[in-house]
Amino acid sequence: MVDVRLCGKSEGLAEPYPVIGHLIDSAMVCGAVWDNVLTEGQRDRIAKALEVDLPEARRIVMFWAGLHDLGKIMPQFQDMILKERSGYCGFLSEEAYAHDRQADGKAGRTRHENATHGALPQLLAQLGYPVAGGRPAKLLLTQVAQILGGHHGRYPLDNDPRDLRNPLARLPELGSGAWAEQRQEHAEALHEVLGRPAVPDCRAMPPTTAVVVAGMVIVSDWIASQEHVIETQQKADGAQAGFGSRASLRVHARNAERMAPALLEDAGLGRASLRTGGFRDLFPRIRSPFPLQLSVEEGLSGAGLRGPGVLLVTAPTGDGKTETALYAASLMGAACGSSGLFFALPTQATANQMYGRLVAFAERNLLDPAQLTLLHGAADLYLPYAGSQRDAPADVPEPRVLSDCEPGAERNAGISVEAGRWLRNRGRGILAPLAVGTIDQALMGVLPLKRNALRHLGLSGKTVVIDEAHAYDAYTHALLLRLLEWLGALGAPVVLLSATLTGDIARGLVRAYLTGADPSNSSREIPVPAYPGWVYASARGDLVLEPAGPLRSERExxxxxxxxxxxxxxxxxxxxxxxxxxxxxxxxxxxxxxxxxxxxxxxxxxxxxxxxxxxxxxxxxxxxxxxxxxxxxxxxxxxxxxxxxxxxxxxxxxxxxxxxxxxxxxxxxxxxxxxxxxxxxxxxxxxxxxxxxxxxxxxxxxxxxxxxxxxxxxxxxxxxxxxxxxxxxxxxxxxxxxxxxxxxxxxxxKDGHLAIPRTWGEVYQPSLLQRTLELLDRRNGTPIAVPDDVQTLVDDVYAEEFVSAAPDKLMERDFRRLADDMARSAMADMVALPPPHRVTSLHPLTTSDADEELVRTRLGAEAVQVLPVFENEDGRWLDEGCSIPLPESGRGRKGRFTSSEVRELLAYVVPLAHGDWRKACGPANEPPAAWSKESRLARIVLLPQRVTGDGTVGALLGKSVITYDYALGLIKR
The missing domain is CATH 3.40.50.300 (P-loop containing nucleotide triphosphate hydrolases)
Structure with missing residues (x-):
């Protein structure tokens, strides 16, 4: 029998919450995630991987999600969580408990998720999961153990072969005897409550399916761990006698099952159901669609699309590419059973601008309410997005999620296009049905960062639109290619937009996506779209679509x-x-x-x-x-x-x-x-x-x-x-x-040839400047026909057979550019996840310890956030007029800063490229001590500006004087 004295949650609760209660809650929430969050395409891929039907696949994944905290049934965890309450774990005799504590002390500390990883293979084997057929890493039961061992964000190393036979040989701290019996009892009880899900007879899932399941487990755990969820279940359980019986567990499960859909709704999770129809149906205010828009409508709607694919659109600015992408995204998403949208842009400013347009599109075309997030590092500073949120402590969201690594959740009273607080917490925004943000938010999904399973889960259910696909250096472009491979493997349809894209790069982007979907596509012939024009290629099969004829641009x-x-x-x-x-x-x-x-x-x-x-x-x-x-x-x-x-x-x-x-x-x-x-x-x-x-x-x-x-x-x-x-x-x-x-x-x-100013540094590649100048000089003032000449000019800049007026200089510059591009591409390949078809273990997908707020998806001079502070005899001020005092602390409890105060302060901050001036900073450049409690304020560098009767005297740092001027901005001389 399950012993309910084994505690799964305790902090912040009046009474401890049994492990079995949380396991069941998580499983039932996972069922709601399957029903209400996963798209048709995601469900189909999981069921296909497990070689079972959809209902059975649902129960299997629920069972796995419920098992994630099984590792809490070990002396270390129970000692930590219960010793202040009872001194020892009550279901063992004191002698047995003391013996296991002694053995535990010799073994060293083990986190409970790692204990789950070590204990699970043997338990699944006892339920009938196959243990033969290859090395452990290729077995489904060890892959499931790795998924669940990663529910706090990092996939553990592959299981040791001993874990299949006797996990205590490698992890004696798991506890033997009654501890092992209770782990088995909990697993069997959960298995029975869920109707004894079938044992899949398949080998390990494809990694791109496994990471989606991992994301489901994390989300289910977070939702089920909310304080108000546990307290609600505790009140319901209080009326049930004998909570440890199978009958009472089934009652508990039914309560959790009834509650789960509303919990997801409160969190803002779900699917975005967009209307379908013609272009004018989605954009009724556009009376005369552009030829590009009508061509895409005619080509895609009449092709009977099935499954995911990639669409590349190239056209001049002003030809309606954004609306084209939104229309195509709704059509392509419906064709492969995805539901949602992520619109990726190159900068925060473009993302902010697109946010308003996406809100308007969603309000016109959503069939049911869905939440929309803005994703970039300063999203909460953008008032149209942040202004609707209540003023709360900047880093203390309430009520809490009861987890040892992830804070924060608040119930949202209603659902709208605007995202609620749960989704606005760090790392969750990509889970919203609709999202717009910088391309970095997607690129981080191909870096080995903690909890990137959430990005994989969020992206795999959406159509991903990537605007300005040409606007990146070789490093970021290489990451973009890897991202497209993963999106292809995840089955996410993709729309690529560009106003200026070389033919080779265009073909490379499409091929990366198709190769990710199926490595055999690497040799598939990909046409280069005309300019203006478009090309669509299905992820599987050989469907390729292009315009029926040349397109006329409204920007001619x-x-x-x-x-x-x-x-x-x-x-x-x-x-x-x-x-x-x-x-x-x-x-x-x-x-x-x-x-x-x-x-x-x-x-x-x-x-x-x-x-x-x-x-x-x-x-x-x-x-x-x-x-x-x-x-x-x-x-x-x-x-x-x-x-x-x-x-x-x-x-x-x-x-x-x-x-x-x-x-x-x-x-x-x-x-x-x-x-x-x-x-x-x-x-x-x-x-x-x-x-x-x-x-x-x-x-x-x-x-x-x-x-x-x-x-x-x-x-x-x-x-x-x-x-x-x-x-x-x-x-x-x-x-x-x-x-x-x-x-x-x-x-x-003096010789009339290009002489790049030293002050330009490495802003542009010298070889591209020389090639551009020579091409323009050759035209001798001949007007450029837009769009007819655009593609040729962009391609000619990169042509290998380029004939130069200064060939020696160009050869030297070309060599440096190519070497630099190769180095940047190699660097990206070193830091990125491997291509999806080369992944053999989940462990390498989360090995980085980097803080995602500091992760670089683009190379270049690092920007330091600086704050000009104006000083006079009366104090320190945020403005030149010395009317707004520099706050030494916040107005919140214990001097904490509220979110609106942080937003107000950051509005005065200026980005300044890192340099020698930074090394010269001292105590005068450090922010007030109370700012250290808010991470975004703690990193700010103050730049004192002395206000005198004759004006403002800037900060002397090393050889640089840095001054703020109202009309000129921050001046560094």
């Missing part, structure tokens, strides 16, 4: 590209210098109005360009010129009445709150004219935005002219997508602009 135009060879200097008197060229190109804006952007390579150069333009306009319009400082204007009318163009600077080294203000202002000047609040500069007074690459992807802006530093061809074409971007309704264009025009400032030396 002739792009004028003028290349100006300049000396990279900011000396205004230098006629052939960069600054002179910028001023010359912007004279038309100053004289005749209109909107222009100047895109610079580095933040420092953007600041210098902005200062030079400000000084130039001051000189031209007098010291009363207001266009550079919105604080100088008493109201909008006074600024509108001022002479000279409006002038703003935007880059990444502004505090989040200031950057948001500038971004909103830029959108009001350069955004779509049919949007509320947009007031495009008209008449003689124009506007100039000086920026870095931050405006390439994240903002929907329209300029009459873009002046850009030289960049790789794909990036230049991406920037050109901001020129005459909005065609419907058409904005008013100034008289001086007759066509969309891009001016490229190419830094050259």
């Amino acid at each position: 135009r002739k792009l004028v590209v003028d290349v100006r060879h300049v000396v990279h200097t900011y000396e205004p008197e230098r006629a052939d210098g960069r600054l002179a060229a910028v001023l010359d190109e912007l004279d038309s804006v100053a004289d005749g109005g209109g909107c222009a952007a100047v895109i610079c390579t580095t933040v420092a150069e953007a600041q210098q360009t902005y200062e030079a333009l400000r000084d130039h306009y001051r000189s031209r319009y007098g010291q009363g010129y207001l266009g550079w400082d919105d604080r100088s204007a008493e109201d909008g009318e006074r600024e509108d009445a001022a002479a000279g163009p409006r002038l703003r600077l935007l880059h990444a080294r502004f505090p989040a709150r200031r950057r948001a203000e500038i971004t909103a202002e830029a959108e009001s000047w350069f955004g779509r004219t049919d949007k509320p609040g947009v007031r495009r500069p008209a008449g003689p007074r124009g506007a100039v935005l000086v920026a870095t690459q931050v405006i390439e992807q994240s903002l929907d802006l329209d300029f009459d002219l873009v002046v850009s530093d030289l960049a790789p061809m794909a990036m230049l074409l991406q920037r050109a997508g901001r020129i005459w971007r909005h065609l419907d309704p058409p904005p008013s264009r100034p008289a001086w602009t007759e066509a969309p025009r891009l001016v490229v400032l190419a830094p050259v030396g």
